[in-house]
Amino acid sequence: MDLSIPLINSLTLGSLYTLMALGLTMSFSVTKIANFAHAELVTIGGYVTALLVNWMGYGLGESLIAAFFASALLAVAMDEGVFKPMIKRGSKPLFLLVASIGIGLVVRYLLFIYADLNAVITVQAKTNVQLIGRFGRAGITTIHLWVFPITIVSVVLLHLMFHYTKPGKALRAMADNEDLARVSGVKIYTLRRLMWFIAGGITGVAGGLWSAYSVITPEIGWYALLRIFAASILGGLVSFWGTIAGGLIVGFAENFGITFMNTYFNVSTAYRPLISFVIIVIVLLLKPTGFAGFDIVGWLKEKVKGGGE
Amino acid sequence: MADYIIESKELTAGYGKAVIIQDVNFQAERGKVTAIVGPNGSGKSTFLKTLFGLTRVFNGSVVFDGEDITKLPPEVRARKGLGFVFQVNNVFPNLTVRENLEMGAYARTDKEQIRKDMGEILDIFPILRERQKQKAGSLSGGERQMLAMAMALMGRPKLLLLDEPAAALAPKVVTQIFMKIRDIVNSGVTVILVEQHAKRALSFCDMGYVFSSGRIVMKGPGKDLLADEKFVEAFLGKR
Amino acid sequence: MQIEFLASYMPIFTSFIVLFAIYLIAALSLNMEYGYGGIPNFGHVFFISVGAYMAGVLTARTVDYIAGIKAGYCSGQASVLRTEYLSSHPMEAVGIFVASLVLGAIIGGLFGYAASYPALRLKEDFLAITLIFIGDMGRIIARNEEGIVCALTGLTGIANPLSFVKDVGTRSIAYALIVVAFAVLTYIYVQRLAKSPFGRLLKAVRDDDLAAMALGKVVPRVRGEVMVIGSALAAVAGVLRTFYIQGVVADDFQPLITFLVLTMVILGGMANNKGVILGTLIMTALDQFISPSFLSLLGISVEFDVTYMKYIIIGLIIILVLMFRPQGAIPEGPVETPALELSKSSEWDVEEKLEIGGEEERSPSG
Ligand SMILES: Nc1ncnc2c1ncn2[C@@H]1O[C@H](COP(=O)(O)OP(=O)(O)O)[C@@H](O)[C@H]1O
Ligand SMILES: [Mg+2]
DSSP states (O other): OOOHHHHHHHHHHHHHHHHHHHHHHHHHHHHOOOOTTHHHHHHHHHHHHHHIIIIIOOOHHHHHHHHHHHHHHHHHHHIIIIIHHHHHTTOOHHHHHHHHHHHHHHHHHHHHHHHHHTTOSSBOOOOOOOEEEEETTEEEEHHHHHHHHHHHHHHHHHHHHHHHSHHHHHHHHHHHOHHHHHHTTOOHHHHHHHHHHHHHHHHHHHHHHHHHHSOBOTTHHHHHHHHHHHHHHHTTTTOHHHHHHHHHHHHHHHHHHHHHHHHHHOOOGGGHHHHHHHHHHHHHHHOTTTTTTOOHHHHHHHHHHTTOO | OOOEEEEEEEEEEEETTEEEEEEEEEEEETTSEEEEEOOTTSSHHHHHHHHTTOSEEEEEEEEETTEEOTTSOHHHHHHHTEEEEOSSSOSOTTSBHHHHHHHHTTTOOOHHHHHHHHHHHHHHSHHHHHTTTSBGGGSOHHHHHHHHHHHHHHTOOSEEEEESTTTTOOHHHHHHHHHHHHHHHHTTOEEEEEESOHHHHHHHOSEEEEEETTEEEEEEEHHHHHHOHHHIIIIIOOO | OHHHHHHHHHHHHHHHHHHHHHHHHHHHHHIIIIIITOOOOTTHHHHHHHHHHHHHHHHHHHHHHHTTOOSOTTOHHHHHHHHHHHHHOHHHHHHHHHHHHHHHHHHHHHHHHHHHHHHHHSOHHHHHHHHHHHHHHHHHHHTTOHHHHOTTTOEEOOOOTTTTSOOHHHHHHHHHHHHHHHHHHHHHHHHHHHHSHHHHHHHHHHHOHHHHHTTTTHHHHHHHHHHHHHHHHHHHHHHHHHHHHTEEOGGGOOHHHHHHHHHHHHHHOTTOHHHHHHHHHHHHHHHHHSSHHHHHHTTOOOSSOTHHHHHHHHHHHHHHHHHHOTTOSSOOOOOOOHHHHHHHHSSOOOHHHHHHHHSOOOOSOO
């Protein structure tokens, strides 16, 4: 069996899921809202990218930047318009989850109407895709040259932000203990806005990349949401490196898992989503904290140093 | 007239619809230690949180340094010179010890001075220097309490609220902690100390308040309270 | 003239009543799980679909067997033959209907029992996440398996148990009455349950796990029971739906159905069955009247699929209710205890108690 194709697919999708899941993990860890409207941040990013590329003739790079801002603003608007007022009124956490479902419905079906009127219910950003090389039987295209570097750069930038900048550290502090952050002088509402902006933005970029990679619909975000949650839950919904590992695991498990099941057990590839679902159930039931608390970086350092100082 | 750094007037506050503290008139003199004692659940922590704006105020006001701060959010109060060491959850477990200390100085902008303070604080709490790169969640109870106080000091507060800093610690550590608090007071910081251990607190403080069921039931210089038969009978029991 | 006019609207009316009654059963069962029990069963559509598939599979397989239909489970011809058989064999048709209801409820209950495993172990929001996705996994399986409900085509020929009644108008009114009777029974049942010691226990478990823990091993059992009963009821709603639309398609059971039913509960008022009736009435109306066929009846036409509007409105209702009136149209009453009954009848002032019991907490941050 040649594994080059599922390998490349896994890496590509794994990267996209990672970006999307990092957005979800950020917003969950800081606000404790399991945001189902996160799906729509993916979709909006995808549509903005596809339409700018196809209708306006923009390059993919510029369109992705626009997608970043579109989803970033949508994320901030969700929080300012719905979540924050609800929290101030003392809403129960589960109501915030339900409200996020409501937001998701509104955004998704507004987009459906728009897409229906403009005949773009299915759309793909028509970029000039060129084959630039081969890895086994799998083709490496210009799209991969966008996906991998953007993912790596985003992860590095986020890591630097969270560990070497004041707002980044404050966000981690807020995720740990909001009241303590407040009494330390953190302007939590300003930071919260910053967090939504970045979380929404990277999710939108991931959506944009997806629209260049394959056809999208107004439901693409909902389709991705299961994987995003699976990836985030693997990171305990709070861990940065855990989420990255989670995104890749989901990407690999889906592609290899379904290829394997299809080849040897004749299972239809339509069952692909079940893999993410099983991951969610297993992690939640067996180890709800996922990889959180498992200090990957520390562990690696230990290995390198051989455990000594 | 005494110089009060903070004062609450007819303060009534709580959580949601629940009123926890009622009609609290409280003053803390600048440069002194004011202790608050009372049984578990009497609202001591709630009162401290109310001074910092972390509860819902139904009535009354809080005046800090001559300014009415009742309506200000906690992050602004922190910038005005209040510091708080919570009773529980008083460090950021997933941040390193050093990052915790940096968070303590979050509201400050004087980078040079922060660096100096960091060095000094690490001298005062040598155990923290050793553990700088460790996550705060991995510290022992006593170390965590030290870190929490060190964090609050990094904010250079004028007034420090300490909520049961010695609870559930080994006696040796308790002595250490109280020595640190004495140092803090000597360096010019006003301290409000909440303690369940009334004898310890009242012999330590200048002025003492006794809370019961969300109200102040007695006040006076710590030594006087300890000598007061009524107080001893009601709150210390016969020992 | 006028009678004719009325007659032309009669089908719309009966279909509205049937759907209302079916949704009501679903909403009451969700209210029991979520409103009273605090279990966010946002995979409700899955349990409805279990009943719906059950009814389809049982009917089709049984009829194919006893009538010797060899045309193939999913073929159009089999569908025609089944309908013919069922409309000419009233006893068998009714028998299969009753068996479907019973088996549907049992299987639904079993799935509910299975779902109570995570329900007892997961934190509220993680449980909600899991159940939302469970709802969709069932559909993904059903839409890919020929053997259940014929994958994407759907299973047809599940004739109405009353199809021996030749007059369509009479038949649909009669079936409507049956469905309404089920809804009424469900209402009486959940209402009695809510007022029973079990209902009070449920609320206690919901509001305060710790207090309920004092009751020992009761909590897991209570939550498990609620999931079983609630899921069985949801499955009954599914069975009634299959026989109403005379077929079953996997893709009808999107997570959106859960959200529609959830909106009924939230809009009406959680843990208040009367409120849920109101919520269901409003949402069924929305569901029915914002449809291309109804709008074209009114001479309205739009350039896009109007069902999109429906979901936007559902979303808006969810958001607005949760933001501005989280207790719903009719708020939850106080816990009915003998002491409260007593105080109602005497001069005692219970206002204060209501204050404390009714509202949810406000967080201090703000
Ligand atoms: N976050 C909260 N929400 C609601 N009630 C609270 C909260 N925190 C404390 N309480 C209640 O307030 C009362 C006083 O608690 P607290 O201020 O912690 O007392 P103390 O510090 O004197 O032990 C207790 O009855 C407690 O149950
Ligand atoms: Mg306390």
